[in-house]
Structures are given as C-alpha cells and as structure tokens.
Amino acid sequence: MEAEFVRWLRERIAPSPLVFPGIGDDAAIVTTPRGHCVVSSDMLMDGVDFHLLECGPWAAGRKSLAVNLSDLAAMAARPLAALVSLALPRDGGAAIGRGLYEGLLELADHFGVAIAGGDTNSWSGPLVISVTVLGEQTGQGPLLRSGGRVGDDILLTGAVGGSLLGRHLSFRPRVQEAILLNDRYALHAGIDISDGLSLDLARLAEESQCGAEIDLEQIPVSEDARRLATADGRSALDHALADGEDFELLLAVAPETAARILADQPLDVPVSRIGRLVAERGLWQSSAQAGRAPLSPAGYEHQFQ
C-alpha cells in the first residue's frame, strides 16, 4: 500500500535542516548556502498515467510537465526550470522522444520554464517520463498542506470529476492562479487535486491535524462528471469526489478571507466554497437532505505489496 510505504519512508528518513517541510507535501523547499529553491518530482508511466497508443507522445509529454507544475502551484511557487528523464521504448523511441518533448516544451514555453537537463534512455519496456521542476517561493511564502486551522473555509478552483474524458491530459496547471491568490490573500494551506477531491482533502486535513467537512451541495461538479455518470451509472457527485486528476487547487483560508475571495472572484476560473476544517478528525459530508455523516476518502492510490 502506497500510504503505508510513505509512512515507513517518513519514519526512516531523518528530518534535515536543509529541507522543508520534508517528504509528503506536494513540493519541498531546499535551502542551500547560496539560496533556496522549491522542488518537486513526478513520474508518469505508459499504461498508468496515460495510454501512449491512445493519446500519443505529445499529450503524454505535456502531461508529464503539467502535473509537476501543478505540484508547484499547490505550494504557490513560481516554476523556473525542469529536468526531464526518459525511458524510451527501443522501437520508435526517437519519434516518441521528439513528440513528447514538443508537447512538454509548448507548456514550458508558456510558463517560462527552462529545461535544465535530464537523461534520455532506451529499453525494452514501456515509456516512462520522470520530470523534476524547480521554482521559487512567491507572495507570502510557500503554501503547505499543514497550515490549515480549525474553522478555515475550504475553497476550490474550477469544477471536478470526469477528468478521464480528456481533461487529465489537457488541463492547465493553476500556476498563475495560485501565485495571484498567494500574493493578494492570506492563504493557510493548499494542495492540488491529483488523486481525488475527497482523498486529497483528507490529506490536507490530516497534515493540518484536524478534520474536514464537505458540503456536498456546494461541490462544483464538472460536465465531464455528469457525462461519465450517464455512461457508467455511478453518480456525478461520486465522480467529483473520487476521480482525481482534476489538478484544481484546494485551499484552506480563514472565513473572512474566503468571503473576500468569493466576492472578488479574482481568477478566470470560478472559486467555490465547498466546506470547512473541523476539530473532529476524519472526513465528513453534510447535506441539507441527509445531515452530517462520515465520508470515506476515495481516489487513486498506487497498489503494491
């Protein structure tokens, strides 16, 4: 189990004064004698994070950078550079490599991200893309998962669910949105939705040592979630809560700050209030109809034993 492995890792790896906040957040701040930078790594594999035969190398390459930029956005960091390591299939590897770099570089150019290096390999296995991004802190410092406080409102950018219909490849990481919000408002905590709204919110709450309550009626359910629900019989709300790969921002902010953000609506994408952090640990759902009840965090977790 992934969660168990990460727990083991956190116990095994001694905290370092050079690294803040340590492993388990979306990114880390590394302090060097001559400065600091914010870093994050994500690895994408054919058959897991994309299906190369279906989406092609351009979309796979673009996604491999986009998910990393989303991790920096979760910390409200400004991306500066990226390293790209590839395991290319021996057959067709050159064309796949060029195609994926074209997709990756279009996004890199858009966000002013320089390619600082990497490693190009070939093998008999499927395509693997590992990207590391480097960035700098912005505004009022890095946004952590652990900064949430009981009573904070939970805000969400955009709409969620059904990303599998295409948005998981084409999404725009919320880099500018996070920087703008972190510059103008006092944000307490943040995370990007990579594995599922309910799962990632549970992680933010756990790191902030509190619980979280979601107002089910307030969740902005995407059109994709509704389409997928029609096709597979699960509810659109289920898709919104558990699908993942929305790469929207979940933020914890004081209620008065939340009210200002909601009134200002300072982004191109809508910001919604979907719940609050509560003293009672765990994840909770509430609705006018059914009242308050526990909610099981659901989403994507890597399975291994």
Add this chain to the structure above:
Amino acid sequence: MEAEFVRWLRERIAPSPLVFPGIGDDAAIVTTPRGHCVVSSDMLMDGVDFHLLECGPWAAGRKSLAVNLSDLAAMAARPLAALVSLALPRDGGAAIGRGLYEGLLELADHFGVAIAGGDTNSWSGPLVISVTVLGEQTGQGPLLRSGGRVGDDILLTGAVGGSLLGRHLSFRPRVQEAILLNDRYALHAGIDISDGLSLDLARLAEESQCGAEIDLEQIPVSEDARRLATADGRSALDHALADGEDFELLLAVAPETAARILADQPLDVPVSRIGRLVAERGLWQSSAQAGRAPLSPAGYEHQFQ
C-alpha cells in the same frame, strides 16, 4: 540514436539565462532570483542499469543515487539533497521499495544528502528509479566539459575497465575528490566516466572544441579489466577504453597544474596522466610501439530509432 537525439534536443531547446551551461553537460546550474543550485537527473531501469534479480534492491537503490552524485562530482559540486521517483513492480513492490531506499539512504547519509521528496508509483512493468540531485558550487566554480584548452594534460582518478564484475554497483562517487581538487588546483574541465573512457573523453574534447590524444601505455587498467579479458578474449586495454560505469573523474588541466597534482597525489586514489588535449579534432591514440593513430570512441550509448 542517442547522440542524434541529444543534438536535436539542443537545437530545439532555446538557451535560457537561468540555466548554465545548458543541456548536455553532467549537471546544470539553475539561477533563481534567490540564489542558485546545481542539478542533475539520472534514471535507472531494471535490465539495463542493473539486474534486480541478481543484485537485489539494496544495490540498485545505492547505484541510483551514486550515479547522480558522480554527475555532481563531475562538476565539482557538493551534493545537498535528492528527489527519488520510483516505478515499483506491483508484486513485491513494497519490499523492493524498502530495500532500495535502505541502499540509497546509506549513501545519502554518508554524503550528508537530504531526501527532499519524490514520487512512489506502482505498475506492471520492471523497476525504474529516477533520482534528481541538488548541490552547490564549490571552490573555483563549476567544472564544465567545455573548459578544456589545447595543450592541457588529461588526468584520470583510479583505474578503469571491467566494472561489470561488480564495481558498477559498489563504486564510491568521487565527490570529495572533485571538491578537494577544485579547491586546491585550477582545473579547466571535467567529466565522469559513465559510458566509457574513450567515449566520455571524446565528449569532453568535443565540448572543449579540440581533440584528445590518449597515451595507451599510461592508462591505469583495473584488475577487473584483466580478469574480464581473460574470460572473454578481448584485451584488458579495450575494456579499459570502452567498458564504462567506472565513475572515475577525467580532468583537463594545464601541464604545470598536472605536474603539481601528480607530484602531490592529494587523493586516497591514484591520479594518472593519460594524455592531452590537441588542436586536431577527434580522438587519437599513441603508443611507443605503434605511434599515433585515430581512435574510435567506444562505450555505452542508448540505442533507439
């Protein structure tokens, strides 16, 4: 072909004022508004860089960090932190993950490297380990491949060839050696031998816009190379020139500096003079017996088409 792909990449990727010297060196210096850091990434795959069933996860994990530290050593950078991304086989992934982290962390602890994060995944494919290291410049600044000058002597740490007999897993990256040399002497250029002495020397010479001549009799041929030669019928010298994964340092320095280093022998490992940079492009071999002749760079290159 790997070399062709890297050429394509260098043409496609515009130079950035934030990144020096750009892709193609062992590591890069990324300048942020608040400082700078030296970064490098290397990806290792089961069946290519190690054979998991033979070496086990501990050795694979150790090697995945060691090769990255060697890249920083090639720049005479001091390592500070690492990010570790894994594609674990679904079956046995937890034990493999723990084992490889134990190997990796022993080396990290030895060199004072903090783990700053990463990404743990599982899939149905073979083990892939991607590591990114961050470091800081030392001494008289970063050692580049491009700093060599015609007339420079070429120095080599240790002995080379036959690393496949075990040294490719157990080698100690020349981190302290590079920092000490860069601190005490004026080094012009450097590279670590990852793919083969002749191939990596040809790369250094090409980046330095000159040629290189190797004195065949001066190459410190390892015991491993001799043992492998006995077994496979190729000469020990061939193994020394082309085997790769020695992870020794190749340095270009002015002859007077070389003389001082050779006289001082300031490292725990011997330093040898094996040749010089020459005006005529390409790679050359010379020996008392056969005189001077072209030498084809040989070593490991990833094959894909």
